[in-house]
Amino acid sequence: MALIVNHIDKSFKLTRALNQVDFEVKDGELFGLIGPDGAGKSSLFRIIASLLIPDSGSCSVNGFDVVSQYRDVRKIIGYMPGRFSLYMDLSVEENLAFYARVFGTTIKENYDLIRDVYQQIEPFKKRLAGRLSGGMKQKLALSCALIHRPDVLILDEPTTGVDAVSRREFWDMLKKIQGEGITIIVSTPYMDEAEMCDRVALIQKGTILSITNPSEMGAGDVPLYALRSDRGVYAHLDKIRQMEECRSAWLFGDELHVTLNSAVDVTAVSSAIDGWNDPSIRLTSITPSIEDRFMGLMKEEK
Amino acid sequence: MTDDPDHIIEVKELVKKFGSFVANDRLSFHVNRGEIFGFLGANGAGKTTTIRILCGLSYPTSGEIRVAGHDVYHEREKIKRKIGYMSQKFSLYEDLTVSENIRLYAGIYRLNRKQINQREEQLLERLGLLPIKNRLIRDIPLGWKQKLAFSVAIFHKPDIVFLDEPTGGVDPITRRQFWEMIHDATLEGITVFVTTHYMDEAEYCDRVSIMVDGRIEALDKPAVLKKEFDSKNMNEVFLKLARN
Numbered sequence: 001m002a003l004i005v006n007h008i009d010k011s012f013k014l015t016r017a018l019n020q021v022d023f024e025v026k027d028g029e030l031f032g033l034i035g036p037d038g039a040g041k042s043s044l045f046r047i048i049a050s051l052l053i054p055d056s057g058s059c060s061v062n063g064f065d066v067v068s069q070y071r072d073v074r075k076i077i078g079y080m081p082g083r084f085s086l087y088m089d090l091s092v093e094e095n096l097a098f099y100a101r102v103f104g105t106t107i108k109e110n111y112d113l114i115r116d117v118y119q120q121i122e123p124f125k126k127r128l129a130g131r132l133s134g135g136m137k138q139k140l141a142l143s144c145a146l147i148h149r150p151d152v153l154i155l156d157e158p159t160t161g162v163d164a165v166s167r168r169e170f171w172d173m174l175k176k177i178q179g180e181g182i183t184i185i186v187s188t189p190y191m192d193e194a195e196m197c198d199r200v201a202l203i204q205k206g207t208i209l210s211i212t213n214p215s216e217m218g219a220g221d222v223p224l225y226a227l228r229s230d231r232g233v234y235a236h237l238d239k240i241r242q243m244e245e246c247r248s249a250w251l252f253g254d255e256l257h258v259t260l261n262s263a264v265d266v267t268a269v270s271s272a273i274d275g276w277n278d279p280s281i282r283l284t285s286i287t288p289s290i291e292d293r294f295m296g297l298m299k300e301e302k
Numbered sequence: 303m304t305d306d307p308d309h310i311i312e313v314k315e316l317v318k319k320f321g322s323f324v325a326n327d328r329l330s331f332h333v334n335r336g337e338i339f340g341f342l343g344a345n346g347a348g349k350t351t352t353i354r355i356l357c358g359l360s361y362p363t364s365g366e367i368r369v370a371g372h373d374v375y376h377e378r379e380k381i382k383r384k385i386g387y388m389s390q391k392f393s394l395y396e397d398l399t400v401s402e403n404i405r406l407y408a409g410i411y412r413l414n415r416k417q418i419n420q421r422e423e424q425l426l427e428r429l430g431l432l433p434i435k436n437r438l439i440r441d442i443p444l445g446w447k448q449k450l451a452f453s454v455a456i457f458h459k460p461d462i463v464f465l466d467e468p469t470g471g472v473d474p475i476t477r478r479q480f481w482e483m484i485h486d487a488t489l490e491g492i493t494v495f496v497t498t499h500y501m502d503e504a505e506y507c508d509r510v511s512i513m514v515d516g517r518i519e520a521l522d523k524p525a526v527l528k529k530e531f532d533s534k535n536m537n538e539v540f541l542k543l544a545r546n
Binding site: 162 | 444445470471475481499501502506541545
């Protein structure tokens with residue numbers, strides 16, 4: 001196992017940051033940790049990276065305990081924190097050379113691994129890191145985290161605040177790195193990125209709600225329906241919520257996603273919406289996405 | 303310049319240069335009174351530059367721009383009184399309490415003591431924040447913070463509110479509640495100018511513009527854009543435009 005997280009608890013003063021967090025990541029897996037800000041993702045990653053000690057529970061990376069064998073752990077991981085933390089007053093090239101030397105290697109030795117990422121910023125290699133754009137900083141940070149060819153790459157919210165195009169490109173890069181046999185553990189607040197992972201853990205308020213394989217997402221426990229209309233769905237939101245049969249209704253792109261108290265209710269709801277004077281309105285049964293699943297689990301938790 | 307009273311924002315040939323770099327390249331568009339206007343674009347496309355100009359925080363290099371009926375070159379202070387602004391990064395003072403933040407902003411917008419007391423009470427009640435009104439902002443969850451920040455940004459009933467990535471990192475339910483608040487604000491006649499990286503949120507806008515390299519490459523209703531670019535959702539539209 002590349003990573004074993006065993007019943008970890010962590011509190012900061014009054015806040016319970018992590019609550020009995022327990023999961024494993026297999027060798028070579030691309031594992032996602034998905035949840036909003038404040039869910040505990042960064043605390044968990046800091047524990048895995050041996051930078052924070054859990055209150056209880058244990059954690060090991062490739063068999064090395066993150067507390068007692070932290071020196072070994074640090075040699076085999078690459079860690080990219082959420083906040084850009086390279087040297088702003090060193091150039092792109094100097095930063096990369098520095099990280100290579102710290103790990104006893106050279107840029108040349110592992111250039112193959114970082115080529116795809118680094119080539120995009122290489123034209124600016126003399127520029128100070130502090131003067132790079134957000135996207136370029138991200139690529140430099142990834143290059144630095146990879147330069148010693150780690151066994152396990154830990155990326156804390158690499159795509160937060162990044163536009164949809166750059167996010168897609170970043171995930172393409174991750175897939176290639178995974179292809180080199182490197183295990184990747186990555187966190188994100190964007191639910192749609194779940195489908196790029198082999199498995200994902202959904203996390204909220206320090207608790208793992210569920211661990212799933214995004215490609216095997218079947219129908220949920222609660223039947224889910226999409227309400228569509230050519231006239232826009234917002235006007236229908238309140239009406240559907242007021243129906244007795246409705247458990248929840250939320251905006252979802254150009255649809256409303258509706259859960260009902262039971263599958264038999266759909267007949268009643270369908271005939272009711274026929275009376276709403278909107279000939280383009282239709283209600284269809286759909287398979288839940290990761291985001292639907294997440295929202296369902298959040299509600300149960302309350 | 304034609305002054306269409308329904309155009310709360312009117313931008314003609316806006317150019318903004320930083321040295322030789324052209325951040326905004328002859329932008330022309332308008333925002334209708336009362337609509338939700340989505341202002342999308344890749345990182346570095348020039349969105350923030352435009353927003354800063356529209357808010358009266360930066361001068362354009364050239365172009366004719368009016369916001370809430372005022373000229374951005376000579377009437378910036380008048381503009382500032384008619385707009386609200388919130389961003390993901392900075393919205394409230396972390397080291398002040400919920401209540402203190404509300405009172406501070408109300409004071410800045412020149413509400414009198416009586417109005418402040420009354421509206422503070424209403425707001426806390428509506429957001430369910432009464433029990434934690436004396437808690438520091440840094441100690442409350444991001445979702446609550448962003449809902450409060452939005453309420454504060456429209457506290458003085460501005461003509462337009464500018465929202466710069468207001469839902470970044472917010473959980474999926476709170477994110478949707480936030481958009482319901484945006485819809486409610488439009489019912490009170492407030493125009494909403496919003497940026498986001500969540501493409502499902504682009505669907506909630508009346509009209510959306512997509513900026514690429516300093517230029518507006520597309521601007522229309524989401525349904526029209528999806529048809530035009532033969533895409534099933536706004537994410538595809540965005541990828542098609544911004545990748546080329």
